[in-house]
Amino acid sequence: MPVTTIPLPENFDYDNQSYVVPGTKRPGQTAHYRNAAFGLVSVETPNALKTLPEVFNNGYSMNPDARLLGHRPVLSTNPLKFGPYVWQTYREVDIRRRRIGSALHALFQSGELVGQDMETVGIWSQNRPEWQLVELALHAYSKVGVSLYDTLGKDSVEYIINHAQLSVIFTTVDHIPALLKMAPKIPVLKMIVSFDPLAPQTRAALAAWGETVDVQVKELGEIETFGEAHLAELIPVTADKIASLCYTSGTTSNPKGAILTHGNLAMSAYSNMYGIEYPPNSCLLSYLPLAHIYERVVELTTIAVGGCIGFFTADPLRLLEDAQYLKPHFFPSVPRVLNRVYQSAMTAGNVPGLKGALFRTAVQTKLDQLHKTGVNTHALWDALVFRKVRAVLGGNLLLVSTGSAPISAEVIDFLKIAFFCEVTEGYGMTENCGTCTHTFKGDPSCGGTIGPPQPVNELKLVDVPSMNYMTDDKPNPRGELCVRGSNCFSSYYKDEKNTKETMHDGWIHTGDVAEVDDHGRFKIIDRVKNIMKLAQGEYVALEKVENMYTACPLVGQIYVHGDSLQSYLLAVVIPDPIVLAPIASTILGTKITPEDTALLKAAIQDHRIVEEVMKRLSVEAKKNKLAGFECVKRIHLSLDPFCIEDNTLTPTLKLRRKDAFAKYKSELEALYALGEPKSDSSKL
Incomplete structure (x- = not known):
């Protein structure tokens, strides 16, 4: 049962x-x-799900022919159009995970792929059914999964591949050139497997390039065909067997690889089964990055209860359209x-x-x-x-x-x-x-x-x-x-x-x-971290202050800055254009839409706009009962957001404080150069 x-x-x-x-x-x-x-x-709890294969088997046993993994196929590329969801059942996924797992096991056994401390396998892709297919294969054949963030910078990708000793990486076609380019710096890598079928010309070019750096380029279909010819029984695992190295993006240093066992992950999914009620084959919309632990565990929970997972089209602008087709629970x-x-x-x-x-x-x-x-x-x-x-x-939520x-x-x-x-x-x-x-x-x-x-x-x-x-x-x-x-x-x-x-x-x-x-x-x-002391000796938790101000609808992003030689805080505020536009229109007496970037950039230079933003921040500070020394006293407005590309955000969208300061150093120093603000004034 x-x-x-x-x-x-x-x-x-x-x-x-x-x-x-x-x-x-x-x-x-x-x-x-x-x-x-x-x-x-x-x-030790009776009937607890102790390993990841048990999680899959539990969902499978509810109805092997129920739908499990769904995606919207591309109907045309110009213009780009997607069809309604098509599905693979638990039974179909079981067949494919056995083929992929058998192929990987045979390749490691033959020495074509090399496991040093452990047999690790990388996945570098946005959410899609193939991501879960490979992950489920790794669970079933006692391999260790290592996910690479789709938005990771080149240095972090190199670091993780070498640190985790990845000899094979499953990925999308757009990442293959990047991997081949860095091949001399990642000598452990021996094989790249494309989730996407490759056009003959592209396949020949990538394979030839791979030969020059001693890296094989394969397609997922090839791996499945090879696995079908070398089918092996599932490899039994125990709760203490390592299932994943999950790298957390560091805000100041290299990523840290958390060692997660089958028991760690399976018991998380099992714990999530308490206190909830789902209808049969209930549906989850998958759009949060699968490389992050949050999405990984909610999808494991969905599988454990016999549910299904519909993957978004990888375009955030189509997320609501995906939801209309999927109607998730x-x-x-x-x-x-x-x-x-x-x-x-x-x-x-x-x-x-x-x-x-x-x-x-x-x-x-x-x-x-x-x-x-x-x-x-x-x-x-x-x-x-x-x-x-x-x-x-x-x-249907x-x-x-x-x-x-x-x-x-x-x-x-x-x-x-x-x-x-x-x-x-x-x-x-x-x-x-x-x-x-x-x-x-x-x-x-x-x-x-x-x-x-x-x-x-x-x-x-x-x-x-x-x-x-x-x-x-x-x-x-x-x-x-x-x-x-x-x-x-x-x-x-x-x-x-x-x-x-x-x-x-x-x-x-x-x-x-x-x-x-x-x-x-x-x-x-x-x-506990990110505490700084102001000149008068007061300690300030900068992340706490940022979180309070972020509740203001006008704030798209905020970086709160303190200097131990100064007695007050500053902030860089990136306003939300949707909220900023009507405010600017009213104050300046001219119609400005959220899309009028040039007009909005001009607007945020106007002292009246800055004062209005400051006034709204003050309301938020009062609502959250911030102490006087915790309140931001001067601000700089910008429409140039913190982002992964300029290294001011980590791949999990946490602020890199050192890099955020460097980006706006001159503006912040100019605000401090104005001298200490009057305590009863909000002038900037």
Whole structure:
């Protein structure tokens, strides 16, 4: 019998969502917290999914002929048009994963591919069915997967290939020339496998180039044909067998390769099966990068419950079109996407006249009901107002999840009533397979929190005296969040220094500061790192300040800067053109659209625009109760965003602070040269 989802107990007490393990309190730290609905699960739990082949087999056993991997085929290239989704079933995927896995096993056995510490296989591609086919083959034949970010810079790609000793990489045709160019610097690489069929002329040219650098160029179809001729039985694995080296993008140094085992990843998927309910063969829209742990684990969970995965067309501008065709039940997302959905819905609905009045009444009525009862449906207002909002993502949503960065309670609660489905906020990191906490379905007051521990985890807080966060603080304990469980890694690959900094006494020290409320829910409130001291001796957590200001709809991006020789903070603000354009139009008395880049660039030079942006930032600071020294006192506006290409963002879109400062060094120094601002003035 397959393992199925485990729903939340009836009449669950939302006032007590986690419990304290007796006898675990120590000086300088809280007791250990566990999930109150389900307790602690581990690889010893009866029927737990302990390896990745078990995850696939569980979904397969529900219905081998159910759809699993879907994509929209290209109908024409000029103009570019895509058809409706076509699908591969669990049974078809099983056949293909066995062919690919058998081929790789034979190639490693023959010495054509070389495994040094372990038999590693690289994948460098945007999300597509072939990504999962190869990954599932690696799980089944005890190979170690290494994903390369599609947006990684050349230096990081070289570093990971050499560090992980990748002798074979599966990729898309556009990456093959880059790999062949860097071949002299990555002598370990012996084979490149193209996901895309190659035109005869292209194939001949790439193969000839490959011969000159001792690298074979193959197509996936060739690998499958070879595997069919050399079919081998699946290779049994245990929970402690390494399944993946998952590299996290460093903001200041080389990527770190977290060693993730079958047990780590499978138990994360298993833990996610608690507290949810899915219809048979429910559907997920895959668009967040599969190279990142968040998307990887939600897709593993989807497979575990017998669901299906529809891949987007790789064009963010077609994402809503993809959703219309797919009509997904599950939409994993991130705050920057959901904030844009929120802003668009509010702009469209909050208009003058009867339409705007109806929208505001609908929103307030449903919010009041949500906060009192946890119920987010309403027969009248859903039919009259919110049905259109829900239809934007296909109309079938059951669950929207968000993670990777903070999101405001205001946005979470609006999305709950607008989509009238469950919207859950979670917290995780590569080192715990993206699984640590998430909010419970139906909790009327969880907005702004990350919920209780996942069933697979124990959490505790540890004092951070340098920042005055203590576990005996009132009313809520505060401190650095620490986590352990079957899903947690034990080390970084060939990196003892970073391992020692992260792992202490079997606990991952996350670097995030949290508090736990009287309902047993956690909330991220600060970051241990990126602390700087102002000239008057006050400590400021720059990431915390940035996260507060990012909630302002006008802010597309923000970099907050401090100097220990100065007593106040500055910021570079990249306004959102959609929000900026109407503000600039009103102030300047001329019509400016979001597409009028030249006019917007001129507008942000006007002191009235700068003052208006500053005024809105001040409102956000007041709303978030920032201390005076935490408030930005002067700003520079720019329409040149921080991005991966200029090295100011990591591939996971985290700010590289050193490079961000270098980009705007002269502008920031000019702002400090103006002298200290008057405390009662917002002049810039």
